[in-house]
Structure formats: structure tokens, C-alpha cells
Amino acid sequence: MRAITYDRFGPAEDVLCLETLPDPAPSVGEVLVRVHISGVNPSDVKARAGSRPGVTKPPFAKIIPHSDGAGIIEAVGEGVDPSRVGERVWIWNGQWQRAFGTAAELISLPEEQAVTLPDNVSFEVGAALGIPGLTAVQAVLGGGPVSDRTVLVSGGAGTVGHLAIQVAAASGARVIATARGEDDLAAARQAGAEHVFDYGDARLADQILEATGGAPVDRIVEVEFGQNAETNTRIIAERGTIAAYGSAKDMTPALPFYPLMFKAVTLDLLLIYILSKRQRETATQQMTSLLERGALKFRTSETLDLSDCAKAHDMVASGQRSGSVLLKI
Incomplete structure (x- = not known):
């Protein structure tokens, strides 16, 4: 061969x-x-x-x-x-x-x-499907249904982020995304995000909360955990979840522990290679359903x-x- x-x-x-x-x-x-x-x-x-x-x-x-x-x-x-x-x-x-x-x-x-x-x-x-697809599905749905929840997808024009927006939207969530550049901002909107903001904007947290009418975000799908830790801490809801699958720009981040603790935030660090058998079976079934529905592009x-x-x-x-x-x- x-x-x-x-x-x-x-x-x-x-x-x-x-x-x-x-x-x-x-x-x-x-x-x-x-x-x-x-x-x-x-x-x-x-x-x-x-x-x-x-x-x-x-x-x-x-x-x-x-x-x-x-x-x-x-x-x-x-x-x-x-x-x-x-x-x-x-x-x-x-x-x-x-x-x-x-x-x-x-x-x-x-x-x-x-x-x-x-x-x-x-x-x-x-x-x-193996890495980008399963990562997107697990990041969005790994904590349970997101119907009628607000989900923020960081880096919504990236391969995983673009899929995560679609997974969340197809699962009944209200989706907010971040991106940079007109083409990427447009791609995130086309994927199903109701609001899309430039991730480099100094007012990002304020813009997100203005878009939600002041309501915090239930779940964050995060590609740059360290870089966005402060913003995410401000906007995450009590008992919310930050599902992070990357932190390349800050690989040893300082964690705002007490602000997160007093919201009882769950940090879900994803490595798709080592999902448990049950997690992988569930994520695979969820993705197959989305594919059969034609919900993912x-x-x-x-x-x-x-x-x-x-x-x-x-x-x-x-x-x-x-x-x-x-x-x-």
C-alpha cells in the first residue's frame, strides 16, 4: 500500500x-x-x-x-x-x-x-468527524441539553467553532459567537449565531451582556481559555460551564478562582482522544442524528x-x- x-x-x-x-x-x-x-x-x-x-x-x-x-x-x-x-x-x-x-x-x-x-x-x-466533529458536539452537548440556553462559541469561524455554532443552534440554543474580520464574522452568522462580536474588542463582555439583556451565558465553548478567562468569568452564569478545548495563546493561564467559585462554575477541559466509552457513544449518536437531519455543514x-x-x-x-x-x- x-x-x-x-x-x-x-x-x-x-x-x-x-x-x-x-x-x-x-x-x-x-x-x-x-x-x-x-x-x-x-x-x-x-x-x-x-x-x-x-x-x-x-x-x-x-x-x-x-x-x-x-x-x-x-x-x-x-x-x-x-x-x-x-x-x-x-x-x-x-x-x-x-x-x-x-x-x-x-x-x-x-x-x-x-x-x-x-x-x-x-x-x-x-x-x-473524528476530531473537529466530536469536539464540537462534546463541547456543546457534553453537559446535557442546551435547548433555550444561551451558548457562547469563542472563535466561531474556526473548524470546531463553526461546527459548534451549528450544533448549538440545531439543538435549540440561543447562540452568540466571536470571530475577527468581516469574512469570519459573516461565516459565524451564517452558521447560526444570533449575535457575533469581534473577540479583540475591549468591550466584548459588555457587548455580550447587552445582547442578552444583561442575562449571563449558560455555557461557553472556548478555544482560548487563558486569553479569555477574565471575559468569561464576567459573563458566565451561576452554575454555568466553560467547556474549553484549547489555550494555545496562554498555555499557563492565571485562573480567577474565587470569582468562578462563587458562581459555582464548572470547568470542562476537553481532550477528545480520551473520552470515556459512554461519552464517545453518546457524542457519536448525537452527531449521527445531526448528520442525518442535515443540520451540519x-x-x-x-x-x-x-x-x-x-x-x-x-x-x-x-x-x-x-x-x-x-x-x-
């Missing part, structure tokens, strides 16, 4: 190689998926670059990157229902704590990590050939994109 590999950390162009490897075979409890589309996420890029704190060398001698992907089950291992052969699926955690991910023609992995892809959903969308910035994997990594690393970066296998 054709696959992208790396055996050391470094710039994408220097370490990513296209090579031919033996086809894998499914072990007991596994399925073999012929990958049609591989999704490239920031976590894949950081792992290849060696930018995770304390990690000095790759955890495996040879790595095929990428955790997200979509394709068709080609074979099954012992203990797996043979009727799954031919099933369209999307993949989660393809390369999480495993050597071989989805940047290859074939991947063998536990059958529960290959989820049925609804007939009305493309492989391109399927390749964005996914944006793709670029679809490149597998051989252009280094270019795809650089595009993601630059941050200059308005949707998923995908590889066609």
Missing part, C-alpha cells in the same frame, strides 16, 4: 515520506478499511513536528500520521460480523497511541473505531493528493484556512 511515513521530528518537507508498505491484515476484533480521505488536524501537525512538551522522539520507529479518515471496510478479523465488509465508515483515533494512522491506502484498527457513515454524508465530511479549505501531505501539514500549521484540509488517497 502507499503510505506517508516519518521516523523523526522535523519540518514536514524534510521528514514526511511517501513509500510503499505491506498491506496490513485485520487482527481479532479489527476491521481493515480502505481509506478514501484522510483528515489533517493541528494535533497531527504538532505530533510530527515534535512540539508536544517533554516528547523528544517519536514513540514508534515508523509512524503513519493522522487520526481522522473515512473509507470502506474491505475485510474483518475474527470476531467481527462479516456483514460489515463493504460498509462506509469514518474513523476516530486512527493514530492516537498507535503507530499507523489514516495517511495510507489501508488501515487496520479495532472495529469500534470505524463508525458507520450515513448514506447522505460524503467521505470528505466523514474525514472531519462542513467547510473544506483544500483537498490534496496523498503525495502532497507535507503541503497539507504546512497549510494547517499556518492557521490560514477556513475549513478542513484533506488528503485524497
Whole structure:
């Protein structure tokens, strides 16, 4: 099979190689998926670059990157229902704590990590469900229903934020979002946000409270926890929740503990790779329902050939994109 590999950390162009490897075979409890589309996420890029704190060398001698992907089950291992052969699926955690991910023609992995892809959903969308899709669903719905609640989505034009707005709106929430630049502000509105504000505005907290008539926000989906801690503390409701999935601009934030404590705020720090079995099953069911309803629209910035994997990594690393970066296998 054709696959992208790396055996050391470094710039994408220097370490990513296209090579031919033996086809894998499914072990007991596994399925073999012929990958049609591989999704490239920031976590894949950081792992290849060696930018995770304390990690000095790759955890495996040879790595095929990428955790997200979509394709068709080609074979099954012992203990797996043979009727799954031919099933369209999307993949989660393809390369999480495993050597071989989805940047290859074939991947063998536990059958529960290959989820049925609804007939009305493309492989391109399927390749964005594992990390961006599940993160958005868990961030919005992980604490329960949000119908008639006010949800703030920080960074509403980003890949996760744009989906989170749609998830919240489709689930009956009143949605407020932040973004920057006319195009991104418009994208957040089109996704379903009733009010959208520039996240760099010094009056952001006041603007949000003016939009709600002074009522605090029930749930905040946060991409920059540290940078926005003070604003969020002002606007969050008593017993509200801040569901944070990132803090890249301030990785060691000072926490306004007592103001948050006296509101009994819940801080929900999300790492989608390690959801419990129950959490993942619930989030997957919720996302499948939204997909079948046609409630989610996914944006793709670029679809490149597998051989252009280094270019795809650089595009993601630059941050200059308005949707998923995908590889066609």
C-alpha cells in the first residue's frame, strides 16, 4: 500500500515520506478499511513536528500520521460480523497511541473505531468527524441539553467553532459567537449565531451582556481559555460551564478562582482522544442524528493528493484556512 511515513521530528518537507508498505491484515476484533480521505488536524501537525512538551522522539520507529479518515471496510478479523465488509465508515483515533494512522491506502484498527457513515454524508465530511466533529458536539452537548440556553462559541469561524455554532443552534440554543474580520464574522452568522462580536474588542463582555439583556451565558465553548478567562468569568452564569478545548495563546493561564467559585462554575477541559466509552457513544449518536437531519455543514479549505501531505501539514500549521484540509488517497 502507499503510505506517508516519518521516523523523526522535523519540518514536514524534510521528514514526511511517501513509500510503499505491506498491506496490513485485520487482527481479532479489527476491521481493515480502505481509506478514501484522510483528515489533517493541528494535533497531527504538532505530533510530527515534535512540539508536544517533554516528547523528544517519536514513540514508534515508523509512524503513519493522522487520526481522522473515512473509507470502506474491505475485510474483518475474527470476531467481527462479516456483514460489515463493504460498509462506509469514518474513523476516530486512527493514530492516537498507535503507530499507523489514516495517511495510507489501508488501515487496520479495532472495529469500534470505524463508525458507520450515513448514506447522505460524503467521505470528505466523514474525514472531519473524528476530531473537529466530536469536539464540537462534546463541547456543546457534553453537559446535557442546551435547548433555550444561551451558548457562547469563542472563535466561531474556526473548524470546531463553526461546527459548534451549528450544533448549538440545531439543538435549540440561543447562540452568540466571536470571530475577527468581516469574512469570519459573516461565516459565524451564517452558521447560526444570533449575535457575533469581534473577540479583540475591549468591550466584548459588555457587548455580550447587552445582547442578552444583561442575562449571563449558560455555557461557553472556548478555544482560548487563558486569553479569555477574565471575559468569561464576567459573563458566565451561576452554575454555568466553560467547556474549553484549547489555550494555545496562554498555555499557563492565571485562573480567577474565587470569582468562578462563587458562581459555582464548572470547568470542562476537553481532550477528545480520551473520552470515556459512554461519552464517545453518546457524542457519536448525537452527531449521527445531526448528520442525518442535515443540520451540519462542513467547510473544506483544500483537498490534496496523498503525495502532497507535507503541503497539507504546512497549510494547517499556518492557521490560514477556513475549513478542513484533506488528503485524497
